[in-house]
Amino acid sequence: MAQPDILGPPGQGVPPPAGGMPSARRARLGRRLRSLAGIALSLALTLLGLLLVTFVIGRIMPIDPVLKVVGERATQAQYDAAYQAMGLDKPIWQQFLRYMAEVLRGDFGRSISTGHPVAQDLLRVFPATVELATLGTLIGVCVGVPLGVVAAARRGGWIDQVARVVALVGYSMPIFWLGLMGLLLFYGILGWVGGPGRQGIIYDGMVPTVTGLILIDSLVAGDWAAFRDAFSHIVLPASLLGYFSLAYISRMTRSFMLEQLSAEYVVTARVKGLSEGRVIWGHAFRNILVPLITVIALSFGSLLEGSVLTEIVFSWPGIGQYITKALLAGDMNAVLGGTVVVGTCFVALNLLSDILYRLLDPRAK
Amino acid sequence: MSPLLSVRNLRVSFPTRSGMFEAVRGVSFDLGRERLGVVGESGSGKSMTGRAILGLVRPPGRVEAERMELGGESILNLPEARMRRLRGSRISMVMQDPKFSLNPVMTVGRQIMEGYRLHTGKSRAAARDKALEMLAAVQIRDPERVFHAYPHEVSGGMGQRIMIAMMLAPDPEILIADEPTSALDVSVRNEVLRIMDRLVGARGMGLIFISHDLNLVAQFCDRVLIMYAGRVVEELPARDLHAAKHPYTQGLLNSLPRLDRPVERLAVLQRQEGWRDALPAETP
Structure with a gap:
């Protein structure tokens, strides 16, 4: 056993300066x-x-x-x-x-096309978009991130090829066409999902509004039938949006991962004898979290803007449809109110990803 | 005594558009409890030899050899799971630049503990003690602070000492040091070398020291392999390096400036096509 000849046995070396470790942490926190x-x-x-x-x-x-x-x-x-x-x-x-x-x-004036205060309208339509965008992003992240990581780890393998085709289709198919085909197949022919709109007509207005997110409100009310109904309505448009964000997220994840996997510290991790899973998820993946979060936040933000085409195809009463209709009617109060809400969300998302960035990357000052 | 590592006719090749490219073309050597220097220019196959021993040549690269034995057991093309158990615990490697070879988002302590716990199965607390002990052993003055630091918060020389501490923590028998001081300031090079030398010596390990720096290898190693174009062209004791017979080695030596023999112009290495295919010079 080698002992340092200058410092004596470990633990009895030069004592750390008073409060050495905590002060480093406190400085970092400050x-x-x-x-x-x-x-x-x-x-x-x-x-x-x-x-x-x-x-x-x-x-x-x-x-x-x-x-x-x-x-x-x-x-x-x-x-x-x-x-x-x-x-x-x-x-x-x-x-x-x-x-x-x-x-x-919170006063945006009165909407001339609906006759209600704009704020009241927004409280109705924005949660519909939030619900759809959140579910869509969740699908995009839960499928897109692992797909991108595996595609990078097995570069050139069959998973990589499949992921490439999936993303290409996701990028290039017009969403309204996919939406219509989806409705035709899963609603019209197979009858597996609910049709257009957020709820079946018998459930409309049955669930007391708490958050405005029907999935959550129906759970709060303990109304399982309403939950199933809302789910069957949201699953198709959310999958569609999820597919699009998946295409983007998986491609970005793959390229981030490829960059990290060629880094020297990955060799170090392998030299240590770590399993490939730990090398990929424990070492390389942690290094892509920061750019990945930015990508996810941007993709979520663009869905929050309201995907007008999807909302129209699925008669989804969301903010994209609301703003578009208001714009065509020259209803400036509604347009500007909607813009402020969407803009604020974007800024908030940026703030969130900034904070996460600082928490996740020790190099961030 | 049987050698720690025995390599016969090692070949590493990669498929390219124009056929197989052979990075290593028949390298043979034995490593005992000694410091073996491997010298050569960039692309001579010295680093690839190290990676092949560690089983880190990834497909489509191919590793072939007549023999590659670690402590008498063949490690040639072992299944990945078995190779993984040897990596880190019996053979380890220190790389060139700690700026890139340490994971930037993980604290130094966690990185040291990770490999140690993997191979010894010790508890967190034991691993922590070991990590602090290793940090002290590489003469880091304030192990507690460095343990909690991130790699960007330490200097290059300290980073390389951390690498050494990390790689030696599970007590391997062989350390491959691939240009371990090339990225460091001249002022801290010797210090890092001394620390590595002492730890490797005290543990009775075998060291493969890969470098392009002839003087350094001559001073630091016991024995030297000179590689050229994927082959060993000469093998000799480090102290006899000045008496090298192979024209490539002589050319390398002549291209170095010397205080005691000032010349008007340094010689330029004149490569000869024949070196590529000549069999390694026999040494007793």
């Missing part, structure tokens, strides 16, 4: 907290920028908001009263402050 404060600041600025953009768009659109409120046949006096009530006679910066205050209160 760095992280400071960086979190930095993130929060940039988050606030980004949101401010988002509001500024939506405000400007609202003002420069060639749609008269007053006319939309009072109607074509209003008298000049009615028009002027509404004009003043909406604060449009004030300087533009005051208008912006008022807009900001309204948005912060």
Whole structure:
């Protein structure tokens, strides 16, 4: 047994400086907290920028908001009263402050196409999109990540080839066509799944709204029949969206993994005698988590935007459909309200992936 | 005494578009409890020899040999599961640059403990003690701190000492050091070498020291193999390196500047086609 001749037996070496180990950890924690404060600041600025953009768009659109409120046949006096009530006679910066205050209160104005406050509409349509996007992303991650990892580990093998074809089809098939074919086959012919919409007509409105996510609300209510019904309706569109995010996620995972598997530390892990599974999942995979999370967050974000085509094919009452209809009707309040919600979600997702990035990569400052 | 490692006529080849490329073409040597230097230029097959011994040549690469024995047992083309048990526990390797050969997202302590626990089946606490002991053995002044550090938080010389600690923790019989000091600052090279030498010597291990640095090998090793184009062209005791007979070795030596024999111009190595296929020079 070799003993260090300078330091004496182990454990009796030079004592670590007082609080050596904890101080290193505390420094690391302090760095992280400071960086979190930095993130929060940039988050606030980004949101401010988002509001500024939506405000400007609202003002420069060639749609008269007053006319939309009072109607074509209003008298000049009615028009002027509404004009003043909406604060449009004030300087533009005051208008912006008022807009900001309204948005912060959750007041996006009234939608002229539905007649409800936009906030109320969004509370109805956004959960539908969240439910679909979440399930779709879950499918994309649970299948796409392992598929990408295995394709990289067995590069050129049959799994790699299958994964390549699956991704290619996912990229290149028009989603509305796949959606229609899916409906035709699984709903029309086989009858395995529910048809368009979120629920069968007899379950509509039967489950009390808690989160707005019907799968969860029906579980909360303990209503298994409603849960099964909602599931049979969501499974097809969610699989479709899942397939698309799977195509993207699996390709990205594969290329991240290939890069890591050629790294020297992977050889080190093999030299140590680790099994191939531990080399891949314990060493290489941990190194792709950071870029992978960014990819997943981006893919989730784009699904949250509402996949208009999927929502239309499946009559899914989500935000993509809502915004599109509002846009075609010139309903600016609804469009801008929806934009703020989607934009905020994007910023929040970015923040989340930033935080995870800092937690997962010790090199991040 | 039978050698720790015995290799006869080792060949490593890779398929390419234009037929098989032979990276190693019939290398033979025995390794005892000694420091064996393997010298050669880039592409001479010295690193590939090391990887072949560890069973790390991945398909479609092919390893063939008349014999490759570890402690009298054949390790030629062992099934992967059996080779894995030897790797790390009986033969280990230190690579060139600790910046790349340590996993950046795992603490030093975990990386050391991982291999040790795998081969000894010891508890976490025992592995932790062993890791701290090994860190102290490679003369890291504050093992506790380094144990919790990530690789980017330590210097290159310290990283290489960590590699040595990690690879020696399960007590292997043979260490292959593949250019272990090439990526280090000159100032810490000797220190790392001394530490490695002492640990390897004290454990009675065999060391295969792969390098392109003739002077270093001459000083540090007991015996030297000179490789050229996948073959051993000369084998001789390190202290007799200056008396090398093969023109390639002489050419290498002549291309080094020497303080005691200043020359106007350093000689340039003139390669001869015949070296590629000549049989290795016989040495007694």
